[in-house]
Amino acid sequence: MTRQLAALTLTVLMHIVCFAIMTERKYSVKRTVLIYSVFLTVFVCLSLLVSRVLFDIRSFPATVFAFTGTMLVSFVIFMMTSKDPPCKKVFLFLCYASLFCIFFCSAAMLSSIRFADKFSAAAVCTKTIIRTLLYLPAIWVYVALLRPAMREVPGVNKKIWHAISLVSFLFLIVFSLFCFIYSMNNNFREWYSLLFAATVVIYFSVLWIIFGMIRYMIKESRMELIERNLQYLQGQLKAAKENELFAKTVRHDFRHHNQNLAAMLRKGETKEALHYIEQYNESLDAARPKAFCPHVTVNAILSSFYMKAQNDGIEVEIEADVQEETAVSNMDFVAILSNLLENAVNGCKECGAHGTITVNLRTVSDKTVIVCSNPCKPGLVIENDMLQPKGIGVESMLAAARKYDGDIRYHLENGILTLCVILKT
Structure with missing residues (x-):
């Protein structure tokens, strides 16, 4: 009982670490920790209730209820604590769930070499430790290589997200079946293992294609921003040309303004001359382009928006x-x-x-x-x-x-x- 409790606690702690790494935190740190604490408690209690009270730990119903129950609870927590777009959250969770199934089956196969009784306390602890060790390189790969892309990719193209989520869901169903097979049968046949290995290779090949699509979405988003930036800068160029034309007009008309001022001053019309100068200065101020800050792009955007x-x-x-x-x-x-x-x-x-x-x-x-x-x-x-x-x-x-x-x-x-x-x- 104690070893099973320790194994369950280690499992859910690894889930929490992965969730924290994969998600954009939606709530404050304090509230997020509280939610994860509730998740840990519910996860452990649900697993113990199903495997120790409601069903025999070795029975098929215990495996089904424990697996599906904890999977649903994990899904709710993942969706609740992330502020990513829903379509992106669903895809990430499906990928994580499939990866968990892969590690679950791999740990089951490796532990079966040493332990004949897969439900013994030693076997359960060994499988948990193996799964945890398998998580470590996966976490490093995600943080170093994949997370920057997942953070940058927008969630606006919902058709693509729905399509890749559907593919991930189908693979999750297949890997879940493998989990049930390995949970109920400790005598792994060779063709089971070969089929599982082939499925894993196909899945990672599909993931490679999916992340290629994600890189394409990032590139497409960047191109849209570049085009928009170009439009703002073109607007600034147009405004600069108009200002240059206005400056030429001012220089051309300056002689006429001087003649008018000279005529007023000769007649002693000082007030009229001053009023004329004020009007002339106001016209120059009105035509002066707005300069909000030294940053070229920011100034271009603000100027375009202002106009x-x-x-x-x-x-x-x-x-x-x-x-x-x-x-x-x-x-x-x-x-x-x-x-x-x-x-x-x-x-x-x-x-x-x-x-x-x-x-x-x-x-x-x-x-x-x-x-x-x-x-x-x-x-x-x-x-x-x-x-x-x-x-x-x-x-x-x-x-x-x-x-x-x-x-x-x-x-x-x-x-x-x-x-x-x-x-x-």
Whole structure:
């Protein structure tokens, strides 16, 4: 009993470690630890209840109920504690569950060489230790090679995510059957082992193809951001050309302005001359291009947004101190700012308000902080500081923020929606 309890505890602790590595934490550390503690308790109690009280530990019903019950509980915890898009969470859990089944069967085969009774305390502990050792290189591979891609890939292309999740689910069914076979039969036939090995090879080959598709989705997302960045920079180039044309016009008309001023002064019309100069200066100020900050890409996005909002009759207040060189890439600035500002303009239009959009960009210590407030339509839902449903734009912002271990929080008060983005640079 004690050894079984220790084995179950080690198993669920390994699940918790893997969940923490694979998921984007949704709640505070304290709340997440509390949820995982409840998970550990439920997992262990459910396994002991099924195998010790309701059924004989050696019976097939005990295996089925323990396996499916703990799998469902694990799925609920995984979905609950991650703030990734649902389609991405489902895929990750299915991959993890399949990997667990592979390690479960591998440990069963290896322990059967030494122990004739697979339900003995020594056999159970040995299988648990083998599974734990198999997890270690898998965790290293995921953290070093796969997690950066999974953090970056957006969850917007749901058709692809649903397709690869379906494939993963089918493999999980196959591996679950292997688990039941190995749990009930300790005399492994050679063709069982060969079939299992062949299935594992096929599964990892399919995973290789799937991660190729994920890399393609990342590349496609980057190209979209590059195109959007190019559009902003082209807008800046167009504005620069217009300013140059305006400067030529000013130089051409400057002689006429001087002649008018000279005529007024000869007549002693000093007040009229001063008023003429004030009007002339105001016209120059109105035509002067807006320069919000030294950062070229950020300034291009803010300028484009400012002109668009002005054309739509929306008042905008912008403060930015982003330096010319920053750790945040241009593409990530495009992903965050373009979606954030576009949503702000659309929010003003949808609610029919003529309020003010306020945008503030600051570099505080080692963090880049972006805050945007705008009037919004009634009925918006904020859950756990996140807009629901998220939408493609919010998913894109989240994908960019995760690269910098960042955080995005929404707050709604008195019809004003405030979004705060913090990037650790």
